[in-house]
Amino acid sequence: MSQTRKIIHIDMDAFYASVEQRDNPSYRGKPLAVGSSPSQRGVVAAASYEARKYGIHSAMASSMAVAKCPNLIIVRPRFEVYRGISDQIHDIFRRYTDIFEPVALDEAYLDVTENKQGFPYASTVARHIRAEIFAQTNLTASAGVSINKFLAKMASSINKPNGMTVILPEDAIAYSRCASLVAFVEGLPIEKFHGIGKVTAAKMQSLGIRTGADLKMRSLAFLVQQFGKAGQYYYNIARAIDDRAVEPNRIRKSIAAENAHQGQKVPGTKISYIMHLSFVSMEIIAALNIEPERDGNLAIQCAILHDTIEDTNTTFEQLESEFGAKIANPGFLTKFEEIGVKNCQNVCCETITAV
Numbered sequence: 001m002s003q004t005r006k007i008i009h010i011d012m013d014a015f016y017a018s019v020e021q022r023d024n025p026s027y028r029g030k031p032l033a034v035g036s037s038p039s040q041r042g043v044v045a046a047a048s049y050e051a052r053k054y055g056i057h058s059a060m061a062s063s064m065a066v067a068k069c070p071n072l073i074i075v076r077p078r079f080e081v082y083r084g085i086s087d088q089i090h091d092i093f094r095r096y097t098d099i100f101e102p103v104a105l106d107e108a109y110l111d112v113t114e115n116k117q118g119f120p121y122a123s124t125v126a127r128h129i130r131a132e133i134f135a136q137t138n139l140t141a142s143a144g145v146s147i148n149k150f151l152a153k154m155a156s157s158i159n160k161p162n163g164m165t166v167i168l169p170e171d172a173i174a175y176s177r178c179a180s181l182v183a184f185v186e187g188l189p190i191e192k193f194h195g196i197g198k199v200t201a202a203k204m205q206s207l208g209i210r211t212g213a214d215l216k217m218r219s220l221a222f223l224v225q226q227f228g229k230a231g232q233y234y235y236n237i238a239r240a241i242d243d244r245a246v247e248p249n250r251i252r253k254s255i256a257a258e259n260a261h262q263g264q265k266v267p268g269t270k271i272s273y274i275m276h277l278s279f280v281s282m283e284i285i286a287a288l289n290i291e292p293e294r295d296g297n298l299a300i301q302c303a304i305l306h307d308t309i310e311d312t313n314t315t316f317e318q319l320e321s322e323f324g325a326k327i328a329n330p331g332f333l334t335k336f337e338e339i340g341v342k343n344c345q346n347v348c349c350e351t352i353t354a355v
Contacts (some may be wrong), residue, residue, distance in 0.1 A: 006122035007246065008110040009144040009152035010129060013161035015106035016046035016082055018139050020120050031056070038063035045077055049161060082106075085137055085138070092132045096125050101246045107156075108343050109149050111246040123166045130164065150242035153194045185240055186213035193237060193349040200227070212238055302321070 012018070016034040020026045031051035042062035054069040066072050086105040093100045099111040112125045119125050133141045140162035144155025147169050155165040171181050190210055191201040207226065209215050210262040216238040223231030236242060242255030 003113060005111060005147050006113045006125075007146060007152045008112055008122055008126045008129070009149070009156040010089075010093075010108050010110065010126075010133075011142050011144075011156045011160070012106035012133075013140045013142055014046060014048050014052075015139070016077060017051070019078075019082060019085060021048060022138050023081075024075075027075075030073055031071060032067050032075065033062070033065055034075055034077050035062055035065075036076065037074055038066050042074070043049070043271070049208060085139070088137060089133055089141075092129060092136065094134075095131060099246050099248045101248060109152065109246045123164070126164055130162075146238075148242035149244050149246065150194060150237050151240055181240065186211060186216060188212045190215060191232075195230075195237065200230075203227075209255055259271035331345060 019216045020032060020034060020199075027048075029050060030048075031054060032048040033044045033056060034046040038061075044056060044060045044062055044065050046058055047056045047065070049061075051065070051069060051072060051257055053066075054072075056065045056068055058074065059183045061218055062074060067354040079248045082105050086102070089099070090102065090108070093108065093110055096117055097110050097112050100108050101110075101277050102108040110125075110129075112119075112122050115122075115125050117125070117128070119128070126145050130141050131140060131142055139284070142156050142160045143164040144152040144157070144160060144167075145164065146152045146155055146167035155167050158165040163191070167181060188211060190196060190204050190212070193212070193215075194290065196204070203226070204210075204215070209218065215234060218235075218238075220235045223235050227234060
């Protein structure tokens with residue numbers, strides 16, 4: 001009989017925004033967004049919990065965020081700072097296990113089935129990790145603890161911010177007999193399931209799948225027919241089954257980031273649009289731990305959807321003044337030009353991806 005795994009999902013609370021509030025006491029207790037300003041057709045990368053009360057969230061256009069909260073403070077992102085803190089948190093993880101899988105700067109899965117400190121319970125490990133993170137960074141983290149990645153991820157979101165939820169092995173293994181767990185998974189809106197993005201959620205909703213209960217009602221054959229190989233995963237998570245291992249040596253070769261205007265026309269100038277792409281690129285660089293000077297030019301792929309942007313002249317100097325020399329290097333702009341930004345009359349992109 002295989003050993004029951006002990007998986008922790010650590011998720012920093014409003015990470016970028018919390019770092020800014022930590023480093024600038026005047027921001028504390030106030031609605032704050034990390035991103036670029038509405039005058040630059042900016043986008044929100046992260047929002048503090050005070051800002052979230054106004055309905056502000058990541059990937060929202062800054063202009064919309066300000067309309068919802070006129071007193072919103074918008075600060076520019078400091079990705080190098082965030083990455084440094086992320087590295088510090090990873091060092092804390094290593095005191096307990098070498099089997100951890102970062103999925104972003106602010107979250108990771110840890111397999112503590114066997115842990116270096118010899119603690120018998122994963123919940124004890126999670127408490128110690130959260131305490132050390134706060135002691136060293138003055139930032140809070142939420143944690144989910146269970147027998148697989150899906151349940152741990154779902155659990156970490158239940159008591160945010162600065163909370164922890166444990167889904168016990170006996171409840172997870174006897175899933176169908178644990179009424180509270182069944183109710184949680186079946187009542188979850190389909191877009192809240194980890195691994196189901198906006199496009200997939202929209203397709204599921206068009207098929208009448210709006211909750212975990214709806215998903216569970218569909219047969220494996222139906223889900224595979226509609227979603228290919230991913231259908232097996234969707235079938236399993238509706239039953240709280242997830243056999244994916246925590247992959248400590250996983251090399252992330254690609255990552256996608258949505259811009260704030262997905263599927264919408266974006267009137268504006270070429271410079272404002274390239275700034276959009278540049279901002280999202282910085283998120284990608286930080287998440288992949290890429291150094292352009294070290295790793296060479298990034299291949300930036302963009303889905304061209306509509307013709308909506310007026311062509312204007314753009315200089316490296318303009319980009320540098322807005323985003324700094326590191327992002328405004330010729331490699332970035334060259335790649336943007338390769339996907340059609342250079343001479344196009346109009347463009348609109350849904351996502352960009354570093355590969």
